[in-house]
Amino acid sequence: MKRMLHSTVYSTLLATLIAAAIGLGTTAVVAQQLSADPFPPIEATRDVIAVNFVEFASIPFDEDEFAPRLMHMVTEPGTQRLFISNMIGILYGMSYDGQSVTPYLNLTEEQWGIDVMSAGSERGLQSFVFHPQFAQSATPGYGKFYTYVDTSNTEPAADFVSGGERRSHDLVLLEWTAANPAAATYDGGAPREVFRVAEPFPNHNGGQIAFNPLIAAGGDDFGLLYIGLADGGSGGDPLQVGQNLQNYFGKILRIDPLGSDGPNGKYGIPASNPFVGNAAALGEIYAYGVRNPQRFTWDSANGRLLLAEIGQNQVEEISPIPAGGNLGWGTWEGSYRYVERQVDLNNPRSDAALVWPIAEYDHADPLLQRQVALTGLAVYRGNSIPALQDKIIFGDNPSGELFYVAADADGGGSAAIRRLQLKTADGNRTFLQVIQDTNTAAGDDVAQRADLRFGAGPNGEIYLLNKHDGIVRMLAPD
Numbered sequence: 507m508k509r510m511l512h513s514t515v516y517s518t519l520l521a522t523l524i525a526a527a528i529g530l531g532t533t534a535v536v537a538q539q540l541s542a543d544p545f546p547p548i549e550a551t552r553d554v555i556a557v558n559f560v561e562f563a564s565i566p567f568d569e570d571e572f573a574p575r576l577m578h579m580v581t582e583p584g585t586q587r588l589f590i591s592n593m594i595g596i597l598y599g600m601s602y603d604g605q606s607v608t609p610y611l612n613l614t615e616e617q618w619g620i621d622v623m624s625a626g627s628e629r630g631l632q633s634f635v636f637h638p639q640f641a642q643s644a645t646p647g648y649g650k651f652y653t654y655v656d657t658s659n660t661e662p663a664a665d666f667v668s669g670g671e672r673r674s675h676d677l678v679l680l681e682w683t684a685a686n687p688a689a690a691t692y693d694g695g696a697p698r699e700v701f702r703v704a705e706p707f708p709n710h711n712g713g714q715i716a717f718n719p720l721i722a723a724g725g726d727d728f729g730l731l732y733i734g735l736a737d738g739g740s741g742g743d744p745l746q747v748g749q750n751l752q753n754y755f756g757k758i759l760r761i762d763p764l765g766s767d768g769p770n771g772k773y774g775i776p777a778s779n780p781f782v783g784n785a786a787a788l789g790e791i792y793a794y795g796v797r798n799p800q801r802f803t804w805d806s807a808n809g810r811l812l813l814a815e816i817g818q819n820q821v822e823e824i825s826p827i828p829a830g831g832n833l834g835w836g837t838w839e840g841s842y843r844y845v846e847r848q849v850d851l852n853n854p855r856s857d858a859a860l861v862w863p864i865a866e867y868d869h870a871d872p873l874l875q876r877q878v879a880l881t882g883l884a885v886y887r888g889n890s891i892p893a894l895q896d897k898i899i900f901g902d903n904p905s906g907e908l909f910y911v912a913a914d915a916d917g918g919g920s921a922a923i924r925r926l927q928l929k930t931a932d933g934n935r936t937f938l939q940v941i942q943d944t945n946t947a948a949g950d951d952v953a954q955r956a957d958l959r960f961g962a963g964p965n966g967e968i969y970l971l972n973k974h975d976g977i978v979r980m981l982a983p984d
Contacts, residue, residue: 539851542820543870544842545920548909550873553924555893555910556934562969562980563604565590573950575624576971576978578633578714579961584641585688590961590971590978593630595622595655599690602964604978611682611692613655618696621659623675625708627957629656632677632712637763638719638729641687646764647729649684649694654712654733656705664704665770666754668738670745677703677712679733681763700763700773703754707739713799718811720804730776732792732811733759734799741818742847743836748795751787756835758799758813758827760792780830795833795860800903801960802827805885805913807896812864814883814900819847822880823863824900824911831861840866841918855918865898865911867920875955879903882960884968885913890983899926899960899968906938906956906972929984937970944975 565574575593582589588600595613600606613631614622624630633654639647657676664676680697705711713734721727737743737756748756765774768790781787798816805812811827821840825833835844840863842849855862869878881903886894897910908926915922927934930943938956945952953974961969961978970979 536852538845540845540848541851542848543868544820544840544849544851545866545868545871547871548867548873548920548923548925550925554927554934555897555924556927556929557891557893558929558982558984559940559970559979560982561977563590563600563607563978565592565598565607565976565978567976568594573974574976575630575957575973576976577631577959579959579969579971579978580635581962581964582636582640583964588961588963589634589636591631591634593973594624595620595631597631597634597653597692600978604980608690610690613653619659620655620678620680620697621657623656623658628709628711629675631655633714633716633734635715635717635731638717638723640684649687650763651682651684652700652715652731652763653680653682653697654678654715655680656711660704662699662702665701666703666735668704668706668745668747668755669753670706670738672706673704674708674739675705677705677735679715679763698772700761701768701770703735705738706745710736710739710798712736714801716802718804720806720809726778729762729764731761731763732802733761734796734802734813735759736796736798737835742844743797746836748797748835749832749837751781751784751791751794754788754790756794756796757788757791758793758796758802759790761790792829793827793831793833793861795831795835795838797835797839800879800881801883803883803885803962805887806966807885807887807913812883812885812898814880815863816879816881817869818844820849820868821863821866822868822878822902823866824880824883824898825861825863828861832859834860863918864915865900865920865923866918867923871920873905873907873925874902875905877904877955881958882970884960884962884966886966886968887913888966890965891981894926894968894981901937901958901960903958904955906936906941906958908937908958937972940979941972941974944977948975950975 579590597611599610637647637650639645679700684694747753762774775789782789801814841854882901884899896913957973959971
């Protein structure tokens, strides 16, 4: 109640006083109301949905008995396989029933010359995706897939630079071409480098790469690659890239990976991109003002593109991404102006030109850990789990808390966010508790954080990944 008084009633009171001051003909100065706690807590017991889950597949531990740090998972419909990656750079193929798991490609092998940089918690194989024509012979995308990976090799010239003097490592987008897409393991040659990014800091690197799965061949968006590129790291957007339309960092990019009219001749710039023809902006930019665009997805019911955005010190947000949209970073964090690693509670959402979150929560929420990071994003439009129908499902990476909001939500703030828990024989549990139970039963070190990621199945299934037990879990009907 005190927090609501601080953020809502107080702001109303302040506005009244200002109005009175103006009415008296005096000059009123609105003081900044800085806060690290802008939202009321997520209600821990209200409208909780508990869902069943199954252990779908198991990814092997490495030779030193370290759990695979699972990072990303996609469906490749043409080969009837799921694919999953770990951070050190290995791709695995999985059957649709999860019973068969086969190493498909190891990016760390010396023959590829990539020098995968997977130190720390934010570097490594960030994302991968298969071209929608991967399994369709006699098409331009046949056999092609893409990896988005950090590398310690900084000798080649970079295509995208931050404007800063530091160069921590590079991030490269690579195109691979399989000779036989149905082969159990990759059978093609060395990858083609599409572009190279000089990362100024070790954190806030790439995010996700994806093709719009809702577009059929011949559609305007077919075969165009969406790319999340964070603000370069450190904290607070020190290089001021988020709002700079002449800089690639802090953006959602969209390219044609099979084209050649980009600056380096290795990719194309779609003519339908929102800033094409604007001399003041880069043609590759689809949307801007993002900090760390961890994951994004499309809503199959309406085609809306949604982003899970990791915040600075206060606000984690889910936001729509319209073409040409500005999400505000680094002058706004969520619905509030960003000031000195806090947010200003005055005049939220007061810039009509910006795109605002549909749901957001802050780092002070008692459900969460000291570190907070929004991740995972799925819009469930299926009917096999009725309780999840028409819900946006997301989670908090360290704590393993799972949440949902209505799929057609458009209000911002934390008031509509509800918890999602997992059914076990011992009652409803958080995802982290489920991981810890597995660790304990196996005699392994007990994880202190979940490191949650999501995976997607061919029929809208939602999978839960983590970095601590190698198990892929699938949300399932009762």
